[in-house]
Amino acid sequence: MSVTVEKPGKPAAAPETARSARSLVDAVFRAREISIAGALLLLVLFTWIAEPRFLNDQGIKDLLLNAAILVLLAVGQSVVVITRNIDLSVGSVVGLSAFACGKFVSGTDHGVLTVLLLGLLVGAGCGIVSGALVSFGRVPALVVTLGMLYIIQGVDYWWAQGEQINAADVPQSVLDLGSGSVLGIPYLPLIAFAVLAATAYVLRTYRSGRELYAIGSSPEAARLAGVPIRRRVLGAYLFSGAVSGFAGALWLARFGTVVADNAHGWELTVVSAVVVGGVAIVGGTGTVWGAALGALLLTTIGSALAVLKVDSFWQDAIAGALLLAAISVDRIVRVRMTRALRKRSAR
Amino acid sequence: MKLRWDTAVGVLLVAVFLTGLGTTDGFASRDNLAFAFNDIAEVALMALPMTLLVVAGQVDLSVASMLGLGSALTGQLWDAGWAFETIVPVVLLVGVAGGLINGWLVTRVGLPSLAVTIGTLALYRGLASVVLGTGAITDFPETYAKWAVDTTTVPGTFLTYPVVLFIVLAAIAAVVLHATGLGRSLFAIGAQEDAAYFAGIRVKRVKLLLFVVSGLISAFAGVVFTLRYGSARADNGQGFEMLVIASVLLGGVDFDGGKGTLFGAVAGVLLIGVLKNLLTLNDVANEVQVIVTGLLLVASVLTPRLITTVSAWRHRRAAASTS
Numbered sequence: 001m002s003v004t005v006e007k008p009g010k011p012a013a014a015p016e017t018a019r020s021a022r023s024l025v026d027a028v029f030r031a032r033e034i035s036i037a038g039a040l041l042l043l044v045l046f047t048w049i050a051e052p053r054f055l056n057d058q059g060i061k062d063l064l065l066n067a068a069i070l071v072l073l074a075v076g077q078s079v080v081v082i083t084r085n086i087d088l089s090v091g092s093v094v095g096l097s098a099f100a101c102g103k104f105v106s107g108t109d110h111g112v113l114t115v116l117l118l119g120l121l122v123g124a125g126c127g128i129v130s131g132a133l134v135s136f137g138r139v140p141a142l143v144v145t146l147g148m149l150y151i152i153q154g155v156d157y158w159w160a161q162g163e164q165i166n167a168a169d170v171p172q173s174v175l176d177l178g179s180g181s182v183l184g185i186p187y188l189p190l191i192a193f194a195v196l197a198a199t200a201y202v203l204r205t206y207r208s209g210r211e212l213y214a215i216g217s218s219p220e221a222a223r224l225a226g227v228p229i230r231r232r233v234l235g236a237y238l239f240s241g242a243v244s245g246f247a248g249a250l251w252l253a254r255f256g257t258v259v260a261d262n263a264h265g266w267e268l269t270v271v272s273a274v275v276v277g278g279v280a281i282v283g284g285t286g287t288v289w290g291a292a293l294g295a296l297l298l299t300t301i302g303s304a305l306a307v308l309k310v311d312s313f314w315q316d317a318i319a320g321a322l323l324l325a326a327i328s329v330d331r332i333v334r335v336r337m338t339r340a341l342r343k344r345s346a347r
Numbered sequence: 348m349k350l351r352w353d354t355a356v357g358v359l360l361v362a363v364f365l366t367g368l369g370t371t372d373g374f375a376s377r378d379n380l381a382f383a384f385n386d387i388a389e390v391a392l393m394a395l396p397m398t399l400l401v402v403a404g405q406v407d408l409s410v411a412s413m414l415g416l417g418s419a420l421t422g423q424l425w426d427a428g429w430a431f432e433t434i435v436p437v438v439l440l441v442g443v444a445g446g447l448i449n450g451w452l453v454t455r456v457g458l459p460s461l462a463v464t465i466g467t468l469a470l471y472r473g474l475a476s477v478v479l480g481t482g483a484i485t486d487f488p489e490t491y492a493k494w495a496v497d498t499t500t501v502p503g504t505f506l507t508y509p510v511v512l513f514i515v516l517a518a519i520a521a522v523v524l525h526a527t528g529l530g531r532s533l534f535a536i537g538a539q540e541d542a543a544y545f546a547g548i549r550v551k552r553v554k555l556l557l558f559v560v561s562g563l564i565s566a567f568a569g570v571v572f573t574l575r576y577g578s579a580r581a582d583n584g585q586g587f588e589m590l591v592i593a594s595v596l597l598g599g600v601d602f603d604g605g606k607g608t609l610f611g612a613v614a615g616v617l618l619i620g621v622l623k624n625l626l627t628l629n630d631v632a633n634e635v636q637v638i639v640t641g642l643l644l645v646a647s648v649l650t651p652r653l654i655t656t657v658s659a660w661r662h663r664r665a666a667a668s669t670s
Binding site: 133137138139140142143144146147148149150151152153154155157158265268271272275281282311313314315316317318319320321323324327328331332335 | 408452456457458459461462463465466467468469470471472473474476477480481585586589592593596601602603632633634635636637638639640641642643644645647648649652
C-alpha cells in the first residue's frame, strides 16, 4: 500500500502514468528528509568552521544528549499526527513521569530498569486515557489533549507541592545511565535511536503501521476498508504516552534535578519538530526519521546559536523564522510537484 | 427540547456565580468582582477574535506571543521617552503586521494555521525578548496605569475599563458573527471551505482579515497587560494561548469549525474567570484550579457527545418496543 497526498482535483491518471507519478512523489518525500539532513549538515559545518570547538568530543556528545529526549518525543508525536490527531499532553507527561521516577528512587536504590519501566507505565497510563477519550469518545483530539495537559500538569504540581528532587537523592546507577557512554556515544541517544529505528520499522513494514497512514489520509476510506480505527488511534496515543513517560525517566537520569514543571511548554516544540520533519499536520504522510531529523535540527540550531555566541534573546526568533521557512519551502515544492504531475498525466 | 452546550455553559456560569454570592464572604464585594473580571481581561479580549477564527476552522496560537511583543514594545518605547499616545498606535501597527504574516502564510502559501502559528508563536516571543531582553520596565505613570488597574471602575459599577472594552468588542463580535453576511461566511468556511469558495465567498480575504484582527487585539492586550501589572516584560502572558483556546472550546465552539456561538465563548471565558476567583477565595490550591480547568475542558467535549449517544440509544429502544 502506498500513500499519496490528498489533493482536491488530483488527476485521474492511467495506471502507467500513475506509477511513474507515484515514484516521483516518493522521490519528493525522500528528498524532504534529504533536504532536512542537508540543512542540518550545512548548519553543523558552518558552525564548525566558525567555532571548531563545536565538534570536539564534548561538543558532539552535548549535541546528541540535547537531542535525545526531543527525538523520543517527536517519534511518539509523529505516530499520533500521522493518524490526523495531535497529543498536546506530552510535555506534562514528561514532567509527571520524571517526578514520579524521582520520588520512587529518591534515597533508595531501585534498579535502573525498574525506574525506566515505571516511567513507561506512568506515560502509558496517561496515553491510554487521552487515547480512549479521543477514539471512543470521538471528540476532537486537540481539545481532549489540551484538557489532559491541564489535568496532568495540575496533578503533578499538586503532588510535588514545590518539592524538588536533587541529584544527591538519585542513585548513581540512574545517573550513570544519563552520563555514561559506550564507545564514546552516550546511552541516551543510543536508546533514542533504537526506539526510532524500531518505530520506523513497524510503521513501514507492519500492516498495523500502514493502517495508521490510511487512517490519516482518509478516515472514511480507512473505515470502509475495514481498518479498526478506534483501536489503532488508541494504540497511537498509548505509544505516544509510553514514549513520553519513558523520556521522563531519561530526563531524571540526564539532569538528576527534577521540579514539577520540567518540560513545561514542550508540547509545541515537539509539534514543531514533527512539522519541520515533514509529517503533515493533517495526517497521512511523513516518517519518524523525518521527525527525528526535525528534532535534531531544532536542538542543533539552539546549540549552534549558543556556540556562535548569538545573543540568546535571538534564539526563539530565529528558531521560529526557520520553522516558518522550512514548512513554506516544503509547501511550495509540493505544490509545484503536483502541478508538474498534473501536466504530465494530462499529456 | 434539545439542550445546547453553550446554553448549558451559560447556566453553569450563573450557577457558579450564585453559589459564590450565597456561600463565599467577600465574593459579592465591588472590589472582588472588579478584580475577578479584570484578572482575565486579556484572555477575554483575545478570545473574541479566536472565536471567529475557530468558527472559520482556523486557529491562532501566536496570540500570547503577540501580547508579549506588544508589552515589550510598550515598555521599551516608553523607556526611550516616547509619548504614550504615540506608543499605542505603533504597538497596534505591529499587531496588524504580525496578523498579516500569519494570514499571508495561511492564505497565500497555503499552510495549515496550526503549523504557521506554532512558528510565529516562537518568532513573536523571540522578537519580544530581542526588544526587551530579560529585564522589566516598570515606571509607568499613574495617569496611564489607572485605566487598566482593577481599582478604577466605571463609577457606580464593578466594571473596570478593560472589561468595558471587552463588553463593547464582544457585542460587536456577536453582531458580526450572527447578524451579518461576513459572519455567515465564517460558518460556511469552517464547515466546508471548498463549498464556501464556490458559493462566491472570498475565503482568502476573510481569513486574512481574521488573522489581522487577532494580531491587532493581541497586541492591544499587551498594552492592557503592561498597564494592569505596571510591568512590561518579554515573557508577559506566556502560555496564555492555551487558556484562550480552552475558554473558547469550553464555550462549545467546535474546533473542527463551522459551529459555535459568541455567547458560548463569552460564557466559557467568564466561567473560567469566576471559577478561578471563587476557588482562590476558598483557598483552593492553584494546582487544583488547573485540574478543574482541564476537567471542564474534557467535559465540554464529552458531555454533548454522551447526550447524543444516550438519546440515540433511547430512541432506538423506543422504536424497538413499538414495532
